[in-house]
Amino acid sequence: MSHKINILAISGSTRKNSSNGNLIKAIAMLTTAIFTIEIFEGIDMLPHFNPDLDYGQVEENAQVAEFRRKISAADAILICTPEYALGVPGTLKNAIDWTVSTMNFSQKPVALITASTAGTRGHQSLLGTLLIIESKITKDTEVLISSIQTKVNSDLEITDQETLGLINKLINSLIEMVKGNVPVETLLPAPLL
Ligand SMILES: Cc1cc2nc3c(=O)[nH]c(=O)nc-3n(C[C@H](O)[C@H](O)[C@H](O)COP(=O)(O)O)c2cc1C
Incomplete structure (x- = not known):
C-alpha cells in the first residue's frame, strides 16, 4: 500500500484535557509515517438518536450525514473512550446508534481502546455494540487500559x-x-442478541 492509511479517530470523552484525546494524539505522533489520523470532533453536536428521524424517513441531518460519510470513507476507525458509570459514555453511544441502520461500520477495521480508571464493563459493552454492527475487530485491536x-x-x-x-x-x-492480511477466523464474533 503506497498511500497512508486514513484513520477516523473518535474520542468518547469530549473533555478538553481528556486522556483519551491525548492518547489519540499520542498514537497519531507514533504513526505519522503510516497513518493520516483525522479526529472527528463533532460527536457532541449530533442530535439525540430517534428512529423516527432516521435514514429514509426525514431529510438526513447534516451532522449525522457527515459522521456517516466520514466513517464510510475511512480505511479504519480508532475509538478511544473512558467508561462512564460502568457503561459507554452516552454521547459516543448516541453517535454509534446513528450508524446502525446505515451500517457504516460493517466490515470496517476498528481499533477499540477503553482508557479509563477501570473500564472493564464499558469496554465489553462497546465491543459487543461494535461487533453486532459488523465491525472487524481482533483480540489485538481491542485494548483495555x-x-x-x-x-x-x-x-x-x-x-x-x-x-x-x-x-x-x-x-x-x-x-x-x-x-487484508488478517485471517477471517481471527476476527471476533458478534455476540448473540
Ligand atoms: C460521569 C463520569 C463517570 C465515570 N465513571 C467511571 C466508571 O464507571 N469507570 C471508570 O473506570 N471510570 C469512570 N470515570 C472516570 C474516568 O475514567 C476518568 O475521569 C477518565 O480519565 C475520563 O477519561 P478522559 O480523561 O478521556 O475524559 C467516570 C468519570 C465521569 C466524569
Missing part, C-alpha cells in the same frame, strides 16, 4: 511501557487488517 491517568501525559507521551507495547501491537494489527 486501566489507570489511564498515570499512563499518558499532557505532552502526549505514553509513559507506561506495557501500555506502549499493547498500543504498538494494536497499531500493527490494524495495519495488517487494513491490508
Whole structure:
C-alpha cells in the first residue's frame, strides 16, 4: 500500500484535557509515517438518536450525514473512550446508534481502546455494540487500559511501557487488517442478541 492509511479517530470523552484525546494524539505522533489520523470532533453536536428521524424517513441531518460519510470513507476507525458509570459514555453511544441502520461500520477495521480508571464493563459493552454492527475487530485491536491517568501525559507521551507495547501491537494489527492480511477466523464474533 503506497498511500497512508486514513484513520477516523473518535474520542468518547469530549473533555478538553481528556486522556483519551491525548492518547489519540499520542498514537497519531507514533504513526505519522503510516497513518493520516483525522479526529472527528463533532460527536457532541449530533442530535439525540430517534428512529423516527432516521435514514429514509426525514431529510438526513447534516451532522449525522457527515459522521456517516466520514466513517464510510475511512480505511479504519480508532475509538478511544473512558467508561462512564460502568457503561459507554452516552454521547459516543448516541453517535454509534446513528450508524446502525446505515451500517457504516460493517466490515470496517476498528481499533477499540477503553482508557479509563477501570473500564472493564464499558469496554465489553462497546465491543459487543461494535461487533453486532459488523465491525472487524481482533483480540489485538481491542485494548483495555486501566489507570489511564498515570499512563499518558499532557505532552502526549505514553509513559507506561506495557501500555506502549499493547498500543504498538494494536497499531500493527490494524495495519495488517487494513491490508487484508488478517485471517477471517481471527476476527471476533458478534455476540448473540
Ligand atoms: C460521569 C463520569 C463517570 C465515570 N465513571 C467511571 C466508571 O464507571 N469507570 C471508570 O473506570 N471510570 C469512570 N470515570 C472516570 C474516568 O475514567 C476518568 O475521569 C477518565 O480519565 C475520563 O477519561 P478522559 O480523561 O478521556 O475524559 C467516570 C468519570 C465521569 C466524569
